Amino acid sequence: MIALGFEGSANKIGVGIVTLDGTILSNPRHTYITPPGQGFLPRETAQHHLQHIIPLIKEALKSANVTSIDSIDCLCYTKGPGMGAPLQVSAIVVRILSLLWKKPIVAVNHCVAHIEMGRIVTGAVDPVVLYVSGGNTQVIAYSEGKYRIFGETIDIAVGNCLDRFARVLTLSNDPSPGYNIEQLAKKGGQFIDIPYAVKGMDVSFSGLLSYIEATAVEKLKNNECTPADLCYSLQETVFAMLVEITERAMAHCDKKDVLIVGGVGCNVRLQEMMKIMCSERGGRLFATDDRYCVDNGAMIAYTGLLAYAHGTVTPLEDSTFTQRFRTDEVDAVWRKKNELDTNGNPLM
Template sequence: MTQATRTWTVLGLEGSANKIGVGIVRDGKVLSNPRTTYITPPGEGFQPKDTALHHRSHVLRIVAEALREAELTSAHIDAIAFTKGPGMAAPLTVVAVVARTLAQLWNVPLTGVNHCIGHIEMGRLITGAQNPTVLYVSGGNTQVIAYSRQCYRVFGETIDIAVGNCLDRFARVLKISNDPSPGYNIEQLAKEGTQLIDLPYTVKGMDVSFSGILTYIEKSANELLAAGKCTPADLCYSLQEHLFAMLIEITERAMAHCGSEEVLIVGGVGCNKRLQEMMEIMAKQRGAKLYATDMRFCIDNGAMIAQAGWEMARCGLFTDLPDTWVTQRYRTDDVHVAWRD
């Protein structure tokens, strides 16, 4: 029996930002996927040190919960996958230390997973998309991606801040709650908006820029609200519409270049129903199909790391213990996607 044909049960650990998650995957089936989120008070972001302390205090409980939900013991685990990057250094380090420790205690191999690749492989698994153009949108990343010759190639990306970071920072201006997430609460408030306020719109070829629109709305929000020219809901609605229109534009351009008939949205911001609605309109106009997932698999989770780790394990792509360091910068297109033709 070869590595590609044997059954692999992989435990994945994700902790690149404010969520610590552990998932278990066996040959294309998600057996468990618990997680917990570090939530800060309204108006505040999450700091690396505090986030790492949160992950340290919860990770072993989540590992035990994942095994219990899957009705497995450590003896059933064939490999451990962990997020190598990109992400915040301190939280990533917590996860890597736990992964190293468990791998040595359980005598199983390790594999370091690119966070974005985890999102893509989970999206492909859950939706059944075969070869989609991918819009990857999260708190720390914004990229348009397409697969070619064993590489996920980046066709366009943000040249400054990620779309999720833009939404999160605007939420602090309005003191919007971080529970369950600022982006989710902006989405709900935006549904009540009726007035579209003109905001900067910056697309540069295949790339986007969000720092200008953020600076503009940060400076003008309180003045507009104080003058009674709009409501908080109008600001949320206007920001979403502009940000998402920019993302749809570059995604459509990539689809046209690739001749793609599928588009997949992954990453935490991909849960946004308005983004999915706008993308579906564009896809239908092109005769293409939209694939998207819900909060269980869109938001950072351990199962997505386990799924990517499963693909890597089948190809014998393991990480030696001295190489299990983490990095805040790990390009999507630096990964050799050996498991795809």
């Protein structure tokens, strides 16, 4: 079975073609990059996606050596969560192609797609999942047919926090502001205290972002620190918060392994910190690089195909999009049967 998937929930538009065993036949994408110091707005992002989606479809079909549309079993797209205008592009395109090619549609939850892509690429069986991106920050574990959220941000996502601080320093958005913060942080040597906001199983980033924004202006003006010191301090603080709530979820769920997914999951320092915690608990860390951490069409195609293989189809009239689509709203039908945890016991 083969699926064609469309991802366009934020500033990346991607088209992927995947088989049911997880083989990625093609996975091209294009990123909307704004000038330094600027974020991306919904309208301009949607226009970018409209310009690139047709060339990406052609590239994906050619790279996958798909010479006949008959070989494609279903069309999958991101229903949400994400930005409204960019999400609309994929929803419209998938409807048009469904009518033209007479193929069924499968709507996919963006967050769940990250998890399933991470599981198939790394081989993680039943981990606690840390999902960290520009728009989402959640600690997740599978239980009783759904991915349950055990902790999350109560305001902005960690990726949004990093991106907004990159704007303060006018760092480049190419390839991403978070990546450029990571590179600059490697040169930092002075740790500056920043508010540490863990509230039970949840985290808060808006207050510490406001604090470091004010600190940056004052300390940089007085030559008390460097931009590298600020990036280093911000990373160490927010990543320590994420490791803490992930470890708490591991203890609660009695799981030893952790899977990091989402765009911020590419960060090597976050992976290092999480790996230390996992090894101290006798567990393992599973993580991927930017090919799979960053938003892509293959993750949508694969997750949609899993659902399609278990009888899930989205009627044309229901192939809408939503900016708010919770991870724990999805019925993970593909995980309910004949699956064992890391100890060989049936998953409940």
